[in-house]
Amino acid sequence: MVLVALFSLAACSGGAGTMNSSVPGGSQPSQSTASTAQSQTRTILDKDKPPHPKAKKDVDFGYVLFDDATLVHPGHNSNTAAQASWGPGTNTDGGVDFAFPAGATYGQLQNLSSDYQFTIGSCGDGAPRFVVTLTNGTVTGNVNFYFGAPPNYTGCPPNVWTNTGNLAGGLVDDSQLPGGNFYDPYAASQTKFGGYAITDVFVVVDGFDTTKFQTVQWDNVGVTIGTDNETYTFEKGGPDNGFTDSDKDNKGKGKDKD
Numbered sequence: 001m002v003l004v005a006l007f008s009l010a011a012c013s014g015g016a017g018t019m020n021s022s023v024p025g026g027s028q029p030s031q032s033t034a035s036t037a038q039s040q041t042r043t044i045l046d047k048d049k050p051p052h053p054k055a056k057k058d059v060d061f062g063y064v065l066f067d068d069a070t071l072v073h074p075g076h077n078s079n080t081a082a083q084a085s086w087g088p089g090t091n092t093d094g095g096v097d098f099a100f101p102a103g104a105t106y107g108q109l110q111n112l113s114s115d116y117q118f119t120i121g122s123c124g125d126g127a128p129r130f131v132v133t134l135t136n137g138t139v140t141g142n143v144n145f146y147f148g149a150p151p152n153y154t155g156c157p158p159n160v161w162t163n164t165g166n167l168a169g170g171l172v173d174d175s176q177l178p179g180g181n182f183y184d185p186y187a188a189s190q191t192k193f194g195g196y197a198i199t200d201v202f203v204v205v206d207g208f209d210t211t212k213f214q215t216v217q218w219d220n221v222g223v224t225i226g227t228d229n230e231t232y233t234f235e236k237g238g239p240d241n242g243f244t245d246s247d248k249d250n251k252g253k254g255k256d257k258d
Contacts (some may be wrong), residue, residue: 069094095204107194140175
């Protein structure tokens with residue numbers, strides 16, 4: 001069955017991914033800014049054409065790199081990883097936007113995980129994080145899954161690859177939604193908002209601290225929604241082009257072998 005994906009590319013230049021909730025131990029943003037999105041319905045198997053003008057032409061279109069995100073070499077025991085940086089005063093931030101099944105709901109989200117490495121700085125002030133944008137048709141808000149150890153979401157080791165574990169299982173920040181909390185157990189969050197539709201899934205590094213710089217790499221990103229279990233390796237030249245959807249890309253020759 002061809003799986004339909006909804007791409008919602010966060011327009012970070014307009015403040016997407018900017019902290020919407022206070023993180024203990026971090027500075028407060030002067031004004032919370034929700035990520036804006038431009039949605040396009042696409043089939044995961046058809047990725048010859050970029051889904052968005054910002055998409056880098058050398059990536060598989062099961063995912064989209066946005067703003068200053070790029071592919072780097074090597075990855076974690078691999079050739080390739082995705083990398084993005086946050087630089088105070090430079091307006092740099094970035095991340096990776098992921099495909100997901102059409103009609104997906106928050107209650108179906110089972111896993112968000114990643115190998116990651118900081119080459120500059122460490123986690124803090126709510127970055128990096130996975131963001132899942134939800135709506136019930138009337139109310140829309142982000143649920144944040146922070147890297148690092150609670151309560152301050154800090155302590156990520158520098159210059160070494162680490163795995164987040166499944167962040168869709170611990171504490172989440174769903175305070176943008178009515179009845180949500182900054183520290184909400186994931187089971188409680190799903191009970192309250194499980195019927196909300198997913199409109200975006202992405203990982204981002206950004207911030208509002210005027211002194212901290214961060215550069216982070218991601219590899220082997222796991223996203224499981226319902227029966228759709230994906231791992232994003234960002235590798236090129238393989239049969240699936242860095243995305244486990246069984247798409248047999250013909251190495252840039254313009255045709256898929258689906």
